[in-house]
Ligand code: MF3
């Protein structure tokens with residue numbers, strides 16, 4: 001494992017792609033609605049990122065065919081935008097990356113479409129809280145798996161489960177760099193995070209059980225039990241005294 005520490009110059013260059021991710025997620029959140037297809041949401045993402053002078057990092061990544069991963073209800077992650085129509089009551093995660101200045105930014109939000117069930121609303125809220133619990137007290141020197149420990153505590157104490165098959169990650173000139181950042185783990189273990197590394201923490205939390213399977217398209221991951229999952233992600237710098245979140 002090789003965690004890449006960034007210089008202040010590199011960190012300055014990373015602000016722009018991450019600000020574009022932040023603004024794009026906000027833009028999408030203000031427009032996503034029942035009746036749209038996931039493909040139409042992906043077009044919003046593509047157009048926004050291009051208009052910002054950036055590239056959608058996901059498009060063509062390992063053959064991925066779209067600019068965003070759009071995952072509805074039982075789809076946990078890597079939902080390929082298609083003709084699926086978003087309906088009132090759905091929860092829809094939109095995960096996207098932008099590339100500019102030689103660096104990537106990465107973020108994800110799960111949106112509630114109109115009136116959603118109490119369970120889904122709670123799942124979306126707790127998943128977001130899991131991110132903030134996960135980074136609570138985080139600073140240079142924190143053991144890596146403290147993040148997952150905190151995420152898991154919060155998810156399970158709310159009756160939910162943590163997806164195991166996907167993790168957060170370092171980010172920089174590559175979309176995925178070391179370390180892998182699981183959303184479960186044992187407190188006090190793992191590498192100590194160095195000052196000025198940049199990582200993405202992205203809890204994926206299931207209302208039911210954590211087992212997933214991948215559809216024949218090779219990407220779409222769904223819960224085996226068919227219950228909903230939510231996803232929330234930010235990119236941040238690990239500083240001496242805390243974190244500096246780039247996508248909020
Ligand atoms: N944005 C995702 C992440 O959080 C990666 C998407 S995989 C891709 O790591 F193929 F869509 F790019």
Ligand code: CO
Nearest residue numbers: 106200202233
């Ligand atoms: Co990510």
